[in-house]
Amino acid sequence: MTVAKKRLLGLVLSTFLIAPSVFAGEITINSDHSDPVPKKAMGDLIAAFEKANPDIKVKWNNFDHEGYKAAIRNFLTADAPDVVAWYAGNRMEPFVKAGLFADVSDVWSANGYDQQLKAAVPSMTIDGKKWGMPYTYYQWGIYYRKDIFAEKGITPPKTWAELIAASAKLKAAGITPFTIGTKALWPTGGWFDYLDLRVNGYQFHMDLTAGKIPYTDPKVKAVFEKWAELVKPGYFIENHAAIDWQDAVPQLVQGKAAMYLMGNFAVATMKDGGLKEEQIGFLPFPEITPGLPRAEEAPTDTFHIPAKAKNKEDAKKFLAYVGSPQAQSTMNATLGQLPVNNQAEKPKDVFLEAGFTMLSDAQGLAQFYDRDANAEMAKAGMEGFQEFMVKPDKIDAILQRLDKVRTRVYK
Amino acid sequence: MSHSATQPPRRSKTYREGLTPWLFLAPGLLMFIIYVLLPIFQSIWISFHDWDGLGEKVWIGLGNYRELLDDDSFYVSLKNNVIWLLLYLLAIPAGLAVALFLNQTVTGIRLYKSLFFFPFVISQVVVGLIFTWFYAPDFGLFSKLFEWLTGQQLAVLADERYVTYGIIVAGLWPQTAYCMILYLTGLNNINPEQVEAARMDGAKRFKLLWYVVLPQLAPATFIAMVVTVIGSLRSFDLVSIMTAGGPYGSSQVLSYFMFEQALSEYGFRMGYGAAIAVVLFLIMMVFISLFIVRMLIQERNA
Numbered sequence: 282m283t284v285a286k287k288r289l290l291g292l293v294l295s296t297f298l299i300a301p302s303v304f305a306g307e308i309t310i311n312s313d314h315s316d317p318v319p320k321k322a323m324g325d326l327i328a329a330f331e332k333a334n335p336d337i338k339v340k341w342n343n344f345d346h347e348g349y350k351a352a353i354r355n356f357l358t359a360d361a362p363d364v365v366a367w368y369a370g371n372r373m374e375p376f377v378k379a380g381l382f383a384d385v386s387d388v389w390s391a392n393g394y395d396q397q398l399k400a401a402v403p404s405m406t407i408d409g410k411k412w413g414m415p416y417t418y419y420q421w422g423i424y425y426r427k428d429i430f431a432e433k434g435i436t437p438p439k440t441w442a443e444l445i446a447a448s449a450k451l452k453a454a455g456i457t458p459f460t461i462g463t464k465a466l467w468p469t470g471g472w473f474d475y476l477d478l479r480v481n482g483y484q485f486h487m488d489l490t491a492g493k494i495p496y497t498d499p500k501v502k503a504v505f506e507k508w509a510e511l512v513k514p515g516y517f518i519e520n521h522a523a524i525d526w527q528d529a530v531p532q533l534v535q536g537k538a539a540m541y542l543m544g545n546f547a548v549a550t551m552k553d554g555g556l557k558e559e560q561i562g563f564l565p566f567p568e569i570t571p572g573l574p575r576a577e578e579a580p581t582d583t584f585h586i587p588a589k590a591k592n593k594e595d596a597k598k599f600l601a602y603v604g605s606p607q608a609q610s611t612m613n614a615t616l617g618q619l620p621v622n623n624q625a626e627k628p629k630d631v632f633l634e635a636g637f638t639m640l641s642d643a644q645g646l647a648q649f650y651d652r653d654a655n656a657e658m659a660k661a662g663m664e665g666f667q668e669f670m671v672k673p674d675k676i677d678a679i680l681q682r683l684d685k686v687r688t689r690v691y692k
Numbered sequence: 693m694s695h696s697a698t699q700p701p702r703r704s705k706t707y708r709e710g711l712t713p714w715l716f717l718a719p720g721l722l723m724f725i726i727y728v729l730l731p732i733f734q735s736i737w738i739s740f741h742d743w744d745g746l747g748e749k750v751w752i753g754l755g756n757y758r759e760l761l762d763d764d765s766f767y768v769s770l771k772n773n774v775i776w777l778l779l780y781l782l783a784i785p786a787g788l789a790v791a792l793f794l795n796q797t798v799t800g801i802r803l804y805k806s807l808f809f810f811p812f813v814i815s816q817v818v819v820g821l822i823f824t825w826f827y828a829p830d831f832g833l834f835s836k837l838f839e840w841l842t843g844q845q846l847a848v849l850a851d852e853r854y855v856t857y858g859i860i861v862a863g864l865w866p867q868t869a870y871c872m873i874l875y876l877t878g879l880n881n882i883n884p885e886q887v888e889a890a891r892m893d894g895a896k897r898f899k900l901l902w903y904v905v906l907p908q909l910a911p912a913t914f915i916a917m918v919v920t921v922i923g924s925l926r927s928f929d930l931v932s933i934m935t936a937g938g939p940y941g942s943s944q945v946l947s948y949f950m951f952e953q954a955l956s957e958y959g960f961r962m963g964y965g966a967a968i969a970v971v972l973f974l975i976m977m978v979f980i981s982l983f984i985v986r987m988l989i990q991e992r993n994a
Contacts, residue, residue, distance in 0.1 A: 375744065519845065651958070660958030664938070
């Protein structure tokens, strides 16, 4: 038999044998690492995994970030890959409840991740089982202009009274204290979360976002009363409802505003805008109710195994690898975010280091309003927050409307 | 024997008048049934359920519709749809005005015509983005102009009082161009003899336009009306691009409300979305039936 004939035979055979094309040792990963930096981090992760497991081949389908949110619902039910990227907390809950994610508690216990990934245990657990593998998170907090603060003689506020005093001083000097862009709604969630975490504490906030507490509760109203102390004197930039979060950054860069409550990803945009590292300061959200244990916002990104995955064995190997200290160190060095594994190398970036210290002794980690609350509730809630930031006097009507949504959604 | 001799021609006759048209219609009809008719009935069926698109459908009867009647966002959307419908019709006289203006022979008129037609050629998404920048506070052309004139800042897209009108203006830009092109073709077909005759009889300006030109443009007006009414009810892309329904839902329209409830990141209420779609469908049905009835009457008369 000549070589050509052999090839032909091989071709014919392979066409006939196309059905079991997913041979053991191949896993398919669907993810939404479409931006340049996450794409590189993910590519490196896969390469390193294949090197460590030469018998496993990875097929990676990279989706556009927005399209992925709709696509995942289709491919989880129809043609499930072996590993999917998603988010922790209540964001994964619908898939867990619909039986579309597989229980991976054994991967955690076999690798000692219950200890190493302790920070993410609450947000990965539903019904006492773990449903995925966290690989990165990042902190939220107030980023401020160090040079402006120094010029006006303001020390970074540690309490609510100090924050109000600093804001008044800035406003008097013609600088808007806070910049924000609420067109996409979610930036308002950061404010609500932090105010609620500082006024009422972690457990209350979790109960509220889980729908156990009515929005008409006086304790919820107290949160908005604190918020109004910033909204009513005009401590936020005008017209924030017309702009996106990136469009709010120039205000900070041009010195028209001095503070920005945001996730750590905003630092890159600030630097792109022309701010130097020494001009940017980071401060944890100030204390409001004295003595309340400090909880922070730290949205976590995760990998999961679909219940209908064809090659769960190798998918679990991938999850185990993603959880490991070395994989998380490398990946997060590229991402510019924090590793969840507490054995991983500490980040070298000054803001990440500040975040790492802040998160490591936090009492609890919230995932962000639109991940902790049910999706429908989140949408209505954030719309209400936006309306409140424009018309603070309508608070009672807004809260009543939110509670109407809550009673319907969490029935 | 004679029996069998008469049969073939008769069969071929039934073939010609009975089956053949259907055979030719079949591909189109099949597509129409699969992609238009069936989804309509499916939507209506889904609208009676509570369904997140993943789990089991739960039959709740008219529950979705009952909730709709108690939903403030629904009334906001409905109100905005009415505003859209009324103001969008302005595209027809505006398009006629531009068409009359451009219907002359000057050097380079083709270039001017194409420039006026340009907004219809570019995608609605691009139109939305252009107008978003136009209205943008601090650096937008409109904002700068407004600030220069009044000394105040106005963020059109962040103000619930003006946001819908701001988006409609953006929508009128391409729609006017569309109506213009319809009228330009209409003007080409005008009988010059009639105009001549009217001129001789002393008809001038407005009278000439109203009694001689416009009646001849009736078919163009009819088509312009149909596309504008349906276009206004489908207004989705501009709302999605420019405000995503905001601020706090005040620029919602039914089509975007439906998308948001059923398909967006925060939605996946398929039943509720379907119920909104059914309401929108019924509203459209009123207009579509009116147009179809008119068209049938015209065809019968012709």
